[in-house]
Amino acid sequence: MESTSTLSDRSPFKNQSIRVAVRIRPIIPIDGIHSYSLIDCVPEKQLVILKAEDSRGQNRQFSFDAVFDSNTNQDDIFDQSGVPELLRSVVDGYGATIFAYGQTGSGKTYTMEGFRYRPSNSRLDSGPRFRSGPVVDFNSTSPDNFGIIPRCLENLFALIDKDKDRTYCVSCTFVQIYKELVYDLLSPAAVLPDHLFVQLNAAYGSGNLRSGSSPAPPSSTPFPSAPSPSMTPLRLRWDAAQGFHLENVYAVECSSASAALHAYKVGVSGKAMRSHGMNASSSRSHALFTLKVKVSPRDCPHAFVEGRLALVDLAGCERVDRIIGGRGRDGRGRSTEASGWKKEEDVQGRDNSSKGNDVSLKQESVAINKSLFTLRKVITALAARSAQGRGISQEKEEDDDDFFTDDDDGNDGNDGNGDEDEDDDDDDDDGDK
Template sequence: MKNGTTFISKSVNSSPNHYNSSTQENNSNFADNISFYTRSSETGSLERLDVDNNSQRIISSSSNGEDNIHVVVRVRPLNAREIKTKENGLIKFLGNGQIMFDVGIGKPRLFSYNAVFEPPATQEDILQFSGVKKLIEMAVEGFRCTIFCYGQTGSGKTHTLTGPPKLFSKKPAPYSEQHGLIFRAFLYLFQLLQEKSEVHFVLKASFLEIYNEKVIDLLNPGIRRKPLAVRWSKKCRGFFVENLFTVDCEELDDLIAVLEEGIRNRSMGRHNMNDYSSRSHTILTVYITSEQPTDDGVFISRSGKINFVDLAGSEMTKKTQSAGKTLQEANNINNSLMVLGYCISSLSEVKRKSNHAVVSCE
């Protein structure tokens, strides 16, 4: 298994206030009905014509595509209250993967990313133009790839990865334009496998959550939600979750069933900033093993995997007015996100200094 690429999708509020999920759903439903695209090579942007033939830019990207870690930002639409208070000037989209953030205090701050998705972008746009399809192709070829979705609570992380929470209230969930990145990635994965008819593939999947620093199996949680042990493997030189349930996935429906079951078992809560706040980090992993015959009669075996990580939202407890159990959850969430930040910074230092290892014992 070869080391692959990490994709970090960072969800951003177009205003620093709370998230209204119905606003994003309505916006995306409107946008998904429009299908005409034009590409501008000079600015690295992609545009769509709206119903009045006005051009809407949905994404701008930078030209640097060689990094092992790609950071892509999606900015959600304004909700009704933000529109009423005229908060649409806080973020300015400059093109070429750049945005400027100006809250009226101090100097405006400029940020650069591999790509920036603007509010008109749809769920399908994220799959097509974020680089995720490339990661799926790499996983099929035997690489280990990871997709993080990170951002403030209520910024739309879970919406981007899976879709609105109510989407999976029915079993099975009917197809919707609101389905997120994971569902669409599964469709693309099976499309790739069907195109490689000469290769024998075996797919397995697992789905876990990290809740209050404890690992819970979302496919086999049990009545008491007993946590699983995390152990070190000398053979694989890495950590693994002991007794984690894995599911054989022969058909597309098997993978979708894993997604739906895990979402229903996830720990959710509510506070002042979000009615459907994810109170845990989740990791859905698809393991891809393949055997391909050569002209000499030898079989080439490959093992790859792709992780879909939905991180719990970072939050300020003063704004959420968390207390008791919710406060404990928030403290654990913020602490784990801080450690993750250290790891990502260390990876950046490794690349800059040409070192070979990152160790984190926190």
């Protein structure tokens, strides 16, 4: 039985295994003072319209499972995109995946997490392990701006607290895929400076995070522009019992929504981030936050089912000439100076537009686009086989997408948030990731 069988009759996604919701974001300062939108939408008809650039062209329209205009707030995105129904299926022991897909700067990270970002002050924000980069400011983020992931945590534990007939054990993992390698965002070595990591081991022992402890994220944490060279990537394994899984990944037990949010913030603080010509706070990796929910009847604790929810913030597809050349979002040379984010020196307090930094950006962009291209083929195969009532092909192309496929296979409910190029921030966001 598919998890979609638990969706309510009111859900626009009932009886669908894969569905796509599109959110349009407004024009923001980084788009440039001469930018205008070629996107229109008709939410009640689930249509997105791509307007012709001149009178000689024709409008094109595309239909989706749900469409949200630029005035839609975070609360409505969560409630109306089918996420609450997916959560109910997870606590019943099914699997689900929610991911955001779109061009860099289209608003994926704002939709998924909703935290505010600011330029780094290297004198205040730098640390022994971190290179100065875009900074998350948890304290200045209003709960009203929380995205899908924080809201999932709150609503998941609300469902658990209401259920008096079953017991639950919730754990989470958080990893990023950077340049086709997987790194653990909850490992103490990943999130703590060297001297604090030593203190943590001395106080708690090296394995304590597995039973639920995690280092406290500061209110404002500088991101590494790339994983620390001392970090060891995780190895992807497969066996008949577990399918594709990561070897020795840290799993943090969470007894409440606040504990789960705490772990999530720790991981967010370690993501690979960078600024470039198209995006002030650009995710340079795919971030996968996964919740496992073990459910047992109170009168029979040895009998259990396990639900899983994968929450994925994908890095955005990019054009290398735009992110390095700083030509603006439309690629036609329109100035982005009005936003104050044209060059990396604006973000990091120094000129990082050197040849070496350009090479690093290009390498990241190639890896991002390669993995997104492969993922696109996986999703296409899933959709085709779902329509035919068949399972997903087990063809292997790339480890990254094997890991995604393990959540997206067969009996899961999957919700993709597609972010249009003119899309998915609100006006007071800094230009999304």
